[in-house]
Amino acid sequence: xxxxxxxxxxxxxxxxxxxxxxxxxxxxxxxxxxxxxxxxxxxxxxxxxxxxxxxxxxxxxxxxxxxxxxxxxxxxxxxxxxxxxxxxxxxxxxxxxxxxxxxxxxxxxxxxxxxxxxxxxxxxxxxxxxxxxxxxxxxxxxxxxxxxxxxxxxxxxxxxxxxxxxxxxxxxxxxxxxxxxxxxxxxxxxxxxxxxxxxxxxxxxxxxxxxxxxxxxxxxxxxxxxxxxxxxxxxxxxxxxxxxxxxxxxxxxxxxxxxxxxxxxxxxxxxxxxxxxxxxxxxxxxxxxxxxxxxxxxxxxxxxxxxxxxxxxxxxxxxxxxxxxx
Amino acid sequence: xxxxxxxxxxxxxxxxxxxxxxxxxxxxxxxxxxxxxxxxxxxxxxxxxxxxxxxxxxxxxxxxxxxxxxxxxxxxxxxxxxxxxxxxxxxxxxxxxxxxxxxxxxx
Numbered sequence: 234x235x236x237x238x239x240x241x242x243x244x245x246x247x248x249x250x251x252x253x254x255x256x257x258x259x260x261x262x263x264x265x266x267x268x269x270x271x272x273x274x275x276x277x278x279x280x281x282x283x284x285x286x287x288x289x290x291x292x293x294x295x296x297x298x299x300x301x302x303x304x305x306x307x308x309x310x311x312x313x314x315x316x317x318x319x320x321x322x323x324x325x326x327x328x329x330x331x332x333x334x335x336x337x338x339x340x341x342x343x344x345x346x347x348x349x350x351x352x353x354x355x356x357x358x359x360x361x362x363x364x365x366x367x368x369x370x371x372x373x374x375x376x377x378x379x380x381x382x383x384x385x386x387x388x389x390x391x392x393x394x395x396x397x398x399x400x401x402x403x404x405x406x407x408x409x410x411x412x413x414x415x416x417x418x419x420x421x422x423x424x425x426x427x428x429x430x431x432x433x434x435x436x437x438x439x440x441x442x443x444x445x446x447x448x449x450x451x452x453x454x455x456x457x458x459x460x461x462x463x464x465x466x467x468x469x470x471x472x473x474x475x476x477x478x479x480x481x482x483x484x485x486x487x488x489x490x491x492x493x494x495x496x497x498x499x500x501x502x503x504x505x506x507x508x509x510x511x512x513x514x515x516x517x518x519x520x521x522x523x524x525x526x527x528x529x530x531x532x533x534x535x536x537x538x539x540x541x542x543x544x545x546x547x548x549x550x551x552x553x554x555x556x557x558x559x
Numbered sequence: 560x561x562x563x564x565x566x567x568x569x570x571x572x573x574x575x576x577x578x579x580x581x582x583x584x585x586x587x588x589x590x591x592x593x594x595x596x597x598x599x600x601x602x603x604x605x606x607x608x609x610x611x612x613x614x615x616x617x618x619x620x621x622x623x624x625x626x627x628x629x630x631x632x633x634x635x636x637x638x639x640x641x642x643x644x645x646x647x648x649x650x651x652x653x654x655x656x657x658x659x660x661x662x663x664x665x666x
Contacts, residue, residue, distance in 0.1 A: 239626055265625045311605070318602050325586050338566065338588060395585065398603075547590040548565045554591075 239266060255463050260390035263329040274458050275389055276330050278465075283323030284345050285352040290316035291529045292360040293369055301363060308409050309366060315402045322395040329391065346534045348521035355438045357523025364417055364424075364431035370410025372435060372480060376442045378403050379475050388463040418487040425488065432484070433492045440507065441515045443476065444469040477505040568617035569595040571603060574610045581613065592616070 239247065247266050254261065261267055290313045297313060300306035328338055344350035355373050360366060381400050387393045417428040444456070446469060459465040467475075477496075484491055493508045517523070521530065566588040572581045584603050589595035595614040604612070623631075638644030 262625070262628070264622070314605065318605070321587065321602055322585060325588065328588070329586075398585070544565060544590070547594065551565070551590055 255388050261388055262390050271462050272330055274455055274464060276327055279323055279392055280327040280341055281351050283320050283327055284350050285356060286316050286323060287320035288352045288356040288529060292356060293366055295360060296366040312406050312409055319399045326391045326395050342537060351519050354441050354515055354518045357518045357526045358438050359525050362427050362431060364427040367413035367417055368431045368435045370406055371414045372439055374403055374406040374410055376439060376476055378407060379472050383467045384465055429489055432489050436492050437510045440510045443473040445512050446470040474505055565590055569614045570617050571599040572613040576610055
């Protein structure tokens, strides 16, 4: 192999070399040359993944003060903290990608507050009972694990390294969720009913979580670009099918009813048949018009504004110390 | 307030156990070294035990460019620096052993 001198290459040659690296399953690093399309696709994917982690902590956070036992409180608190930690990791990855565009964390947060930066549909939904905390931890995290495991081999090195850590922690979350669900499913009639009602609320959002099957459903999709650059490896529908294969039987085993009379496995086609979720509603929800969108975004903004004084104080401290050193 | 100046990038390194090397963990943003240290602990070591934790300001690290990284790939002719460069030795020993068996060499 010959030494590549980047400055001497034309844009087409750079692109060709980049695609060669992608084909050879090399990992792309933050400072590497990359086509704008690749950078933009990564920024879109990773910043909304990061925002989803941070906003995803909120529906469960509501249950920290109301957890039924001290053990449950400790584990749900640990999970909420993990989600915020994942947000930190992912925002760092996004920030390094945004740097050449002159943007930083502040911009990402402002985009989140103004609904320009989107996050997963499930985190716009209410979590009115303890059973919602159970279903979220078991099935929403279960769905997230499938997506994130698929992304582990992503062509972007820093994202893959962050995901490795995230997946390790998510496996604890899924166990925590399983434990909650099993307790409720083997509890009193009232507990079982609470679990069933929660499943009814979450079923459609869970199917939506993976995104539409074809671009026709919401008008556009970045799946093709992401596959071309090996950022991701499976389509939305493949992931949704995996989810159904992994969970439908388990849900039924617990004595729960899936709120879809049409759901069945087509042996001939080897795929799940199910009632399509309402994709118009999906688009509306992820645009920030879900039942809890405004309340949660406000909470996040208030928390950011209220901690402004801490950043001010630390900034003064830093400037003062710099002048002392200087 | 200049946010750009306020946060700085830190790289986090840790040693899991005695006898292991320091390993790069990830990066984080912090306004100063002490905060970076506290956040590194909180961000990366909530569960796992840890022996040692370092935070280093990224701007203090001499990082590599893509050209340099790709140049490093060419290190394929350094067998003489490794044991695998001497894989033919057993064959040479065998020559002498066979010679002794046929009585060719006087000890």
